[in-house]
Amino acid sequence: MDRPSPSLSQFVLKMHSRCDLACDHCYVYEHADTSWRGRPKVVSEETLARTADRIAEHARAHRLPAVHVVLHGGEPLLAGPDRLRRAAEELSRALNGVSALDLRIHTNGVLLNERFCDLFAELGIKVGVSLDGDKASNDRHRRYADGRSSHPQVLRAVELLNRPDYRRLFAGLLCTIDVLNDPVAVYDALVALDPPRIDFLLPHATWDVPPPRPDGAPTPYADWLDVVFRRWDAAGRPIPVRIFDSVLRTLRGESSLTESLGLAPADLVVIETDGTFEQADSLKTAYDAAPATGMDVFADTLDDVLRHPGMLARQQGLQQLNGQCRTCSVVNSCGGGLYAHRYRTGSGFDNPSVFCPDLMELITNIRDRETSLSVSAADRAGPVDSDELDELASGFGSAETVERLAAAQLDLNWDLLAAVSExxxxxxxxxxxxxxxxxxxxxxxxxxxxxxxxxxxxxxxxxxxxxxxxxxxxxxxxxxxxxxxxxxxxxxxxxxxxxxxxxxxxxxxxxxxxxxxxxxxxxxxxxxxxxxxxxxxxxxxxxxxxxDGLTPHWQPVRIVEQPGWSVALEDTDPLRDSHQWPVSERLSSGEAKLWAEDLAEAWSLIQRKLPGYAPGVAAGVRVLTPLHAPDGSDVSAASKEAFGAVAAARPATSDLLALLIIHEVQHVKLGAVLDSFDLLEPVGDRRLHYAPWRDDPRPLDGLLHGTYAHIAVTDFWRVQRLSAQGQAARKAEARFARWREQTVSAVQVVAGSGLLTPLGERFVAGMVRTVEKWSAEDVSATALAEARSSAERHRADWETRNPAYATYRRPRPASKLTGMTAID
Structure with missing residues (x-):
C-alpha cells in the first residue's frame, strides 16, 4: 500500500521550432536559452512515431487513465496540416486501448483557417489562442518582425472558432500580463470574444532579470489582477479565469488548475522537434540549456526522464520549497509560484518566486474578499423573498435566487446533522x-x-x-x-x-x-x-x-469543469442510491471521458439556447450520479431528499442530456421551494390524477412537480424546432405541440384543485403565465394532429391500466387560464 512512483501525464510536443511572429516577451526566442537555433524546424515523422510509442509505453506502465498532449512551437501551424494530422494519428494509434487522449494545439492564431479547423474537428483537437487583449495592448508585444500588428488576424481566428461548427474546438485564450496595459480594456476585450476560458500569465522573469515594476510599485501585478478580479466578480464570474479559479480552489483545499500555483508535483515534459526531452519550457528564461535533460525519445524512456535531478526536485511538493515559502501562510495556494520564477545565479531555484509580493497580495485579497462574501451570504441566507419566488414560479430563477435556496437547504442539512448527533x-x-x-x-x-x-x-x-x-x-x-x-x-x-x-x-x-x-x-x-x-x-x-487516481484503491470523485459550471460525476458514494433507478458502478476512465464530453456539449446548448435555465443548473446541480438503465432507455431522476444531485443514464446524444438536466433541475428547485413554503393545503387529500407523462396515477403534489418540470421540457422542444432542420425540426415541432397542450391540461388540474394555499395560487399563476406565452406561437396543422393523436393514445392506454381513475378525465379549464383550453 505504498504510494506509487511518480508519472507524467502532460506532454508538450513541439511541431515547429520557428514562429511567424516576433513577440518580444517570448520565452523561447527572447530569453536566456538559445537551443532553438540548432533544432530542426519541423518534427519528423520518425520522431512523431517514437514519441507516441514512448508516451503509450509510460501510460501503460503507470496505468494512466488519460494523457494530455499539447501540439506547440514556435508556431505549430507552420508544420502544416499533413504533419499535424500525422501527429494526431500516431498518438491515437499508440494510445488506443491504453489511455484516453486529450489532444490540443496552442497557436498565435494568425494562420488559422477553415482547412485547419476542419482537420481539428475531424481529429478532436481543441485549440487555444494567444491574445493579449485589445489592439493597443496586444500590439505592445505581439507583432510581426517588421512591426505589423497581428491583432486583426487573431480576431479572425477567434471568430472562426466561435462559428457553430467549430465552437466545440475552442479551448480558450491565453494572455500575458503587461502592467502598462489597461486591465479593464484587456479583460473587456477578451470577454467580448466569448472564450470558454481565459488564462492570464505573469511575464517570465527571474531574480537575475526581475519583472518591470513601474514607479517602484511593490505589487503592480497583484494590483493589475485585482482590478480584473473585481470586474470579473462583479459580472458574476461569467467565464472561467484559470488563475482566479486556481486560487479559489486551493483556498478551499482543492487542486490548482495551473503549474504556476499550488503544491502538486510536476507531471509535464516537453518533446522538442529533434525528439529531445526537456523540462518545462518556462525554464528557458533562467539560463542557457536550463530545461535540458540530455535524453531523447530514441534512447530513453519517460521513467528515465523522471529520474533526472531537475524533475525529481519538482516532485517533492512542500519539501522542495525554501524555508521562507514552507512557513508562509499562503503556501498551499501559492506553492512557491512558477518554478522558473525562483531562479537566481548562485542559489539556483532555492528562492521564493520573484513575484512573491504579488502572489501574497493577490491570494490574500481574494481570500479576504471571499470571506467577506461568505459572511454576507450567510447574513442573507434563508427562504427566498416574494420577488424571487415569482422568478421560480415562472420556471426559471436567477443564480442568486437558486443560491438562496441552496443556502436554506444547507441549513436544513445542519439541523438534521445536529439531530443525528443527539x-x-x-x-x-x-x-x-x-x-x-x-x-x-x-x-x-x-x-x-x-x-x-x-x-x-x-x-x-x-x-x-x-x-x-x-x-x-x-x-x-x-x-x-x-x-x-x-x-x-x-x-x-x-x-x-x-x-x-x-x-x-x-x-x-x-x-x-x-x-x-x-x-x-x-x-x-x-x-x-x-x-x-x-x-x-x-x-x-x-x-x-x-x-482517476494512480492507484486502484483510491477512487476520487471526478470533477467536470465547464465555463460557469462545475459538476461532480458521483460514482463513488455508497449512499448515492436515492433514486428510483439503479446506480451505475464506478465508471471506467473512457466512460467518464464520454460523460465529460457530453456534459460539455449539453451545457453549451443550455447556455446558448436555454439560458433561462442555466443559472439554476449552475447553482443547483453540483452532482450528477450516473444511472444504469438495463434496457438502454433514457432515464433520469432527482430526489427531494438529495438537493443538488441529478441522476441519469447517459443518453444517446448531448441534446437529450441537456433536456434531462433542465427537466431534473426543475424538480431540484421545486423540491427546495416546497421545503420552505406551503403551496398545498395539508388536508390529507388522497385523490390521484392523470399525468400526461406518466403511466400511473399521481397525487396532487406529484402532478405539480411533473407540470413544473414539463415547463422546461416544453421550452426545450420549442427552441429545438426553431434550430433543427428537416425531419428533426418536424419531430421537435410535434413534441412542442404535444407538451404545450399537455402541460396546459395538467396545470389546469392543479389550479382548479381547490387545495392550493394563497401562496400556492400565486406560484401556479406564475407557471400559467409562462405556458400562456407559448400558446400564441404558430404550429403546423400536421404537428397539432400528431400531438393530439399521441396524447389520445397515451390517455387511452393510461385508462386501460388504471380503470378506477378514468372518471377524472377531461379537466375543465381553470378561470385563470385565459385563452387556453385543455386537450379534448
Missing part, C-alpha cells in the same frame, strides 16, 4: 471525537465543512437514521463527514472512521478501498496528500494523483 451513543469515542471535530471545523473553517455537509447524499443518510431505518450508521456517517471536512482543510487532523464493507467513504471527495475486513481506518491530510492507516498498513495518496 442519537449517537454517548460512550462511543469515535462518534464523540468526530462531533467535536465537526464543531471545531465549523468554528474555524466553515466553508470547507459546508461543502461536505451540503453533499446531496448527507440528508438521505440523516433521514434514514431519524426515521429509525439505519441507526447502525450514526457513528460511521458522523466520522465520514468529519474526515472529509478535515481533509479539505489539509491542516493535519487525524480522524478515525468506520469502514463500510471494505470501503472508506469520504463524502464529496471519493472512496478508498480497504483490503481485508478491517472495521476502522485513520485518515490524516496535509498539503501534499492524505494518509490512510488500517490494520498496521499505511496508504499514502497524493492530491496530484489525477482525476
Amino acid at each position: 442519537r449517537a451513543p454517548r460512550a462511543d469515542r469515535t462518534a464523540a471525537n468526530a462531533w467535536q471535530l465537526l464543531v471545531d471545523l465549523d468554528a474555524t473553517v466553515p466553508e470547507a465543512l459546508d461543502t461536505v455537509v451540503a453533499h446531496p447524499y448527507t440528508r438521505p443518510w440523516a433521514l434514514r437514521i431519524l426515521e429509525g431505518r439505519a441507526p447502525e450508521t450514526i457513528v460511521s456517517g458522523l466520522a465520514e463527514i468529519a474526515a472529509a471536512g478535515a481533509m479539505r482543510t489539509r491542516r493535519g487532523d487525524t480522524v478515525v472512521v468506520p469502514v463500510r464493507g471494505g470501503l472508506l467513504r469520504l463524502p464529496s471527495l471519493g472512496s478508498v478501498i480497504i483490503p481485508g475486513e478491517e472495521p476502522l481506518a485513520e485518515v490524516t491530510a496535509d498539503p501534499e496528500g492524505f494518509t490512510v492507516r488500517s490494520a498496521g498498513r499505511t496508504m499514502r495518496i497524493g492530491w496530484d494523483e489525477g482525476v
Whole structure:
C-alpha cells in the first residue's frame, strides 16, 4: 500500500521550432536559452512515431487513465496540416486501448483557417489562442518582425472558432500580463470574444532579470489582477479565469488548475522537434540549456526522464520549497509560484518566486474578499423573498435566487446533522471525537465543512437514521463527514472512521478501498496528500494523483469543469442510491471521458439556447450520479431528499442530456421551494390524477412537480424546432405541440384543485403565465394532429391500466387560464 512512483501525464510536443511572429516577451526566442537555433524546424515523422510509442509505453506502465498532449512551437501551424494530422494519428494509434487522449494545439492564431479547423474537428483537437487583449495592448508585444500588428488576424481566428461548427474546438485564450496595459480594456476585450476560458500569465522573469515594476510599485501585478478580479466578480464570474479559479480552489483545499500555483508535483515534459526531452519550457528564461535533460525519445524512456535531478526536485511538493515559502501562510495556494520564477545565479531555484509580493497580495485579497462574501451570504441566507419566488414560479430563477435556496437547504442539512448527533451513543469515542471535530471545523473553517455537509447524499443518510431505518450508521456517517471536512482543510487532523464493507467513504471527495475486513481506518491530510492507516498498513495518496487516481484503491470523485459550471460525476458514494433507478458502478476512465464530453456539449446548448435555465443548473446541480438503465432507455431522476444531485443514464446524444438536466433541475428547485413554503393545503387529500407523462396515477403534489418540470421540457422542444432542420425540426415541432397542450391540461388540474394555499395560487399563476406565452406561437396543422393523436393514445392506454381513475378525465379549464383550453 505504498504510494506509487511518480508519472507524467502532460506532454508538450513541439511541431515547429520557428514562429511567424516576433513577440518580444517570448520565452523561447527572447530569453536566456538559445537551443532553438540548432533544432530542426519541423518534427519528423520518425520522431512523431517514437514519441507516441514512448508516451503509450509510460501510460501503460503507470496505468494512466488519460494523457494530455499539447501540439506547440514556435508556431505549430507552420508544420502544416499533413504533419499535424500525422501527429494526431500516431498518438491515437499508440494510445488506443491504453489511455484516453486529450489532444490540443496552442497557436498565435494568425494562420488559422477553415482547412485547419476542419482537420481539428475531424481529429478532436481543441485549440487555444494567444491574445493579449485589445489592439493597443496586444500590439505592445505581439507583432510581426517588421512591426505589423497581428491583432486583426487573431480576431479572425477567434471568430472562426466561435462559428457553430467549430465552437466545440475552442479551448480558450491565453494572455500575458503587461502592467502598462489597461486591465479593464484587456479583460473587456477578451470577454467580448466569448472564450470558454481565459488564462492570464505573469511575464517570465527571474531574480537575475526581475519583472518591470513601474514607479517602484511593490505589487503592480497583484494590483493589475485585482482590478480584473473585481470586474470579473462583479459580472458574476461569467467565464472561467484559470488563475482566479486556481486560487479559489486551493483556498478551499482543492487542486490548482495551473503549474504556476499550488503544491502538486510536476507531471509535464516537453518533446522538442529533434525528439529531445526537456523540462518545462518556462525554464528557458533562467539560463542557457536550463530545461535540458540530455535524453531523447530514441534512447530513453519517460521513467528515465523522471529520474533526472531537475524533475525529481519538482516532485517533492512542500519539501522542495525554501524555508521562507514552507512557513508562509499562503503556501498551499501559492506553492512557491512558477518554478522558473525562483531562479537566481548562485542559489539556483532555492528562492521564493520573484513575484512573491504579488502572489501574497493577490491570494490574500481574494481570500479576504471571499470571506467577506461568505459572511454576507450567510447574513442573507434563508427562504427566498416574494420577488424571487415569482422568478421560480415562472420556471426559471436567477443564480442568486437558486443560491438562496441552496443556502436554506444547507441549513436544513445542519439541523438534521445536529439531530443525528443527539442519537449517537454517548460512550462511543469515535462518534464523540468526530462531533467535536465537526464543531471545531465549523468554528474555524466553515466553508470547507459546508461543502461536505451540503453533499446531496448527507440528508438521505440523516433521514434514514431519524426515521429509525439505519441507526447502525450514526457513528460511521458522523466520522465520514468529519474526515472529509478535515481533509479539505489539509491542516493535519487525524480522524478515525468506520469502514463500510471494505470501503472508506469520504463524502464529496471519493472512496478508498480497504483490503481485508478491517472495521476502522485513520485518515490524516496535509498539503501534499492524505494518509490512510488500517490494520498496521499505511496508504499514502497524493492530491496530484489525477482525476482517476494512480492507484486502484483510491477512487476520487471526478470533477467536470465547464465555463460557469462545475459538476461532480458521483460514482463513488455508497449512499448515492436515492433514486428510483439503479446506480451505475464506478465508471471506467473512457466512460467518464464520454460523460465529460457530453456534459460539455449539453451545457453549451443550455447556455446558448436555454439560458433561462442555466443559472439554476449552475447553482443547483453540483452532482450528477450516473444511472444504469438495463434496457438502454433514457432515464433520469432527482430526489427531494438529495438537493443538488441529478441522476441519469447517459443518453444517446448531448441534446437529450441537456433536456434531462433542465427537466431534473426543475424538480431540484421545486423540491427546495416546497421545503420552505406551503403551496398545498395539508388536508390529507388522497385523490390521484392523470399525468400526461406518466403511466400511473399521481397525487396532487406529484402532478405539480411533473407540470413544473414539463415547463422546461416544453421550452426545450420549442427552441429545438426553431434550430433543427428537416425531419428533426418536424419531430421537435410535434413534441412542442404535444407538451404545450399537455402541460396546459395538467396545470389546469392543479389550479382548479381547490387545495392550493394563497401562496400556492400565486406560484401556479406564475407557471400559467409562462405556458400562456407559448400558446400564441404558430404550429403546423400536421404537428397539432400528431400531438393530439399521441396524447389520445397515451390517455387511452393510461385508462386501460388504471380503470378506477378514468372518471377524472377531461379537466375543465381553470378561470385563470385565459385563452387556453385543455386537450379534448
